[in-house]
Amino acid sequence: MSKWLDNAIFYEIYPQSFNDTNGDGIGDIKGIIEKLDYIRELGCNAIWLNPCFASPFGDAGYDVSDYYSVAPRYGTNEDLKLLFEETHRRNMHIILDLVPGHTSTEHKWFKESMRAEKNKYTDRYVWTDSIWEEPQGMSCLRGISDRDGSCAVNFFSHQPALNYGFYKPEPDKKWQQSMDDEGPRATLCEMKNIMRFWLGMGCDGFRVDMAGSLVKHDEDGKGTIKLWQNVREFLDREFPDAAMVSEWGEPDKALQGGFHMDFLLHFGPSHYNDLFRCAEPYFSSRGKGDISEFVKKYKENYEKSQGKGLICIPSGNHDMDRLARHIHDDELKIAFAFLLSMPGAPFIYYGDEIGMNYVENLVSVEGGYGRTGSRSPMQWDSSTNAGFSSASSEKLYIPLDKRPNRPTVSAQADDKSSLYNEIKHLIAVRQSHNALKSKGKIEFIYAEKDSYPFAYIRSMENEKILVVINPSGKAASFEFSCTLRECIYSFGTEISADNGKITAAPQSAGFYKIR
Ligand code: NOJ
Numbered sequence: 001m002s003k004w005l006d007n008a009i010f011y012e013i014y015p016q017s018f019n020d021t022n023g024d025g026i027g028d029i030k031g032i033i034e035k036l037d038y039i040r041e042l043g044c045n046a047i048w049l050n051p052c053f054a055s056p057f058g059d060a061g062y063d064v065s066d067y068y069s070v071a072p073r074y075g076t077n078e079d080l081k082l083l084f085e086e087t088h089r090r091n092m093h094i095i096l097d098l099v100p101g102h103t104s105t106e107h108k109w110f111k112e113s114m115r116a117e118k119n120k121y122t123d124r125y126v127w128t129d130s131i132w133e134e135p136q137g138m139s140c141l142r143g144i145s146d147r148d149g150s151c152a153v154n155f156f157s158h159q160p161a162l163n164y165g166f167y168k169p170e171p172d173k174k175w176q177q178s179m180d181d182e183g184p185r186a187t188l189c190e191m192k193n194i195m196r197f198w199l200g201m202g203c204d205g206f207r208v209d210m211a212g213s214l215v216k217h218d219e220d221g222k223g224t225i226k227l228w229q230n231v232r233e234f235l236d237r238e239f240p241d242a243a244m245v246s247e248w249g250e251p252d253k254a255l256q257g258g259f260h261m262d263f264l265l266h267f268g269p270s271h272y273n274d275l276f277r278c279a280e281p282y283f284s285s286r287g288k289g290d291i292s293e294f295v296k297k298y299k300e301n302y303e304k305s306q307g308k309g310l311i312c313i314p315s316g317n318h319d320m321d322r323l324a325r326h327i328h329d330d331e332l333k334i335a336f337a338f339l340l341s342m343p344g345a346p347f348i349y350y351g352d353e354i355g356m357n358y359v360e361n362l363v364s365v366e367g368g369y370g371r372t373g374s375r376s377p378m379q380w381d382s383s384t385n386a387g388f389s390s391a392s393s394e395k396l397y398i399p400l401d402k403r404p405n406r407p408t409v410s411a412q413a414d415d416k417s418s419l420y421n422e423i424k425h426l427i428a429v430r431q432s433h434n435a436l437k438s439k440g441k442i443e444f445i446y447a448e449k450d451s452y453p454f455a456y457i458r459s460m461e462n463e464k465i466l467v468v469i470n471p472s473g474k475a476a477s478f479e480f481s482c483t484l485r486e487c488i489y490s491f492g493t494e495i496s497a498d499n500g501k502i503t504a505a506p507q508s509a510g511f512y513k514i515r
Contacts (some may be wrong), residue, residue: 002205002243004046004093005260005310007437008345009427011044014318015052015074016060016366016397017377018350020389026397027377027388029075033086038409040090042353042420043427046345047087047094048207048245050318052080056106058158059367060318060375061097062209063104067194077201084202095243096198098206100191101214102159105141110160114145123183126152126161126216129175137217149175154210156367162187164214167223179215179223188227192234195242205243211259212248221250225257232258245312251301255309261344264298264313266320271297272313276323276335282454283327283335285507287472291454295447302343302442310438314347315339322351322374325358330507333422333491334471337509340426341458341467343442348423351378354407355419365398376401381410422491429489429511435460436511445480452476453504457514466512468495470504477503485513 019031029052039047051061054069061071070080087094103110112121126135127149134140135152141160142150152161165184169176177183195206215223235242235258245261248254249268264270266277271294275282282289301311315336316323327335332355340346358373365372376398380387386400386408393400400406412420430436435458445466446455453470455478465488470476481500492508504510 008046023390025391025395029079065106093204095205099209102154116146167218211246228257252304261310285473292449310344312344315352316349322358435463446478
C-alpha cells in the first residue's frame with residue numbers, strides 16, 4: 001500500500017468555490033496553487049480535488065464530457081500538471097476524482113452510442129434492445145436517439161451508465177452483457193487508460209465516485225469487487241504508489257476490491273449520521289445522542305478490514321450538510337478531537353476548519369439542489385467577496401454566506417482560541433504520535449447506549465493513548481482502571497482518574513499516554 005497514506009491528512013477542495021484568480025466568479029487551478037501553503041500550514045499533507053474535467057456541469061462535474069481535458073473554466077492540463085508539481089514540491093500528495101460509472105450525455109462516446117448503426121461505442125453504455133423495454137431496477141433515458149433502446153442512468157437523467165456488464169446476465173435478455181463481453185472489457189480498458197493518463201502526469205491516485213455500483217444486478221457486490229481487483233493488478237504493475245479511495249460506504253467490500261480506503265458516509269449502514277447529522281447528534285452539548293450503534297458498525301467493519309486497508313470518517317463533503325449546520329462552537333472542536341484521533345486518513349472538507357456554515361435557501365446551482373448550501377465560496381478574509389474572487393458579487397458562481405459574523409481564515413488564524421487553531425494543534429498532536437496515525441489500532445473502552453463520554457485506546461507498538469471525549473454539557477464518568485502517564489492533548493478541563501473511575505468534565509476531550 002502507498003506508504004504516504006500512513007500519515008496522510010486530506011483536505012477536500014471543491015474547485016468551483018476555493019479561490020478565483022481570474023475574476024470570473026468561479027475558482028480555478030491557479031487559485032488552488034496559490035493556497036497550497038495555507039493547506040500545508042494547517043497540517044494537511046494530501047488533497048482530494050473534486051472533478052475538474054470538461055463537463056456541461058449538470059452535476060458539478062460528475063457528468064464528464066472529456067476525461068482527458070481539464071474544464072477550461074479551471075485552466076488547462078498544463079495548469080493541473082503544475083498543481084501536481086507544486087503539491088509534490090511541498091511534500092504533499094493529490095488525488096483526483098474519477099467518475100467511472102457514467103458520463104454526461106454530451107460525451108462523444110454517448111453521442112456515438114445513440115446512433116442506430118453499430119459502431120465502436122454501441123456497447124459502451126447499458127442499453128436495452130428496444131425502446132419499449134426498460135432496464136429493470138434502474139432509471140433510464142428513452143426516446144432521445146435513433147437507436148431503438150432505452151439507456152440506463154446512474155444518478156441524474158443526464159448521466160448514462162457506462163457498461164461494465166451484469167453479474168449474472170439473464171439468458172432471455174440478450175442486451176445484458178456479461179463482464180467478460182467485449183463491450184464491458186473495452187469500457188474498463190478505457191477507464192484504465194484514463195487513470196494511466198493522469199497518474200502518468202503526476203497525480204497520486206483517485207477518489208472513485210460511486211465505486212460500488214459499476215457492475216449491474218450485482219447485489220452482493222461480487223462482480224464489482226472482481227472488477228476492482230482487476231484494476232488493482234493493473235495499478236500494482238504500473239503505478240504501485242497510487243492511492244485508491246472509494247465512495248462505496250461498505251469498507252468490507254471496497255477493501256476486498258483492492259481499495260486502500262473507503263469512506264463512512266451519510267448513506268449506507270454506518271450510522272455516521274448519528275455523530276453529527278441527525279435530530280440529536282452525539283456531538284451536540286445537549287447530550288442526548290447515541291454513539292453505540294455507530295461503534296457497533298465501526299467495529300464490524302474494522303475487524304473485517306484488518307490488514308486490508310483503512311476506513312475514513314470525513315468531516316463532511318460536497319454532498320452533505322455542513323458540520324456547522326448542526327453543531328457549534330466548542331462542539332465543533334470536540335468533534336474534530338474525535339475525527340483527528342480515529343484510525344484511517346482524516347478528510348477535512350474545505351471551510352470546515354473554520355466552521356463554515358450551510359448557506360440556507362440557495363437556488364440550486366449545477367445540480368447541487370439541497371447540497372448547494374454546503375458548496376459556497378471559501379471565506380478567506382474580510383476583503384471583497386471574503387477574498388474568494390474579485391468579481392462583482394452577483395457574478396459569483398454560488399452566493400457567499402452573507403451573515404455578518406461569518407468565519408474567515410484571517411480572523412481565525414489570529415485568534416488563539418479559534419476552531420482553525422484547535423484543528424491545527426490537533427493535527428500536530430496526531431502527526432507526532434504514531435499510535436494516533438492511520439494505522440494505529442483502536443480498542444473501544446466506553447461507548448454505551450445513550451451515554452457519555454466516549455473512550456477508546458489507540459496503540460502502535462509500545463505507545464498507548466487513551467482518548468476520552470465528552471461532548472455533552474454535563475460531567476460524565478465510566479469505570480476504568482489505568483495509570484495516566486502524560487496528557488498530550490486536552491480541551492476543557494482535564495479528566496480525573498480515581499479509584500477505577502474516569503470522569504470527564506462537561507464539553508471536554510483529552511488524549512493521555514497510558515501504560
Ligand atoms: C457522488 C458524488 O459525490 C455526487 O456529488 C454526485 O452527484 C454523484 N456521485 C453522481 O456522480
